[in-house]
Amino acid sequence: VAELKDQLRDVMFFVEARGQLEKVDGATQDEIASASVTVQAPVKPRRRRR
Secondary structure, rough: OOOHHHHHHHHHHHHOOOHHHHHHOOHHHHHHOOOOOOOOOOOOOOOOOO
C-alpha cells in the first residue's frame, strides 16, 4: 500500500508540473523536455527561546 501511495504521489506531481509548464509563456517544447526538477529536503523549524 505504501508503494502505491508513493507512485500516486509521483504521478500527481508529474501531472501538476506538466500543467504549470504548459502555462509558461515563451517556453519551447525542447526546453520543457530537457528540464529537470529537484526537490529539497524540508527545512526544520527553529525552536524559539523562551
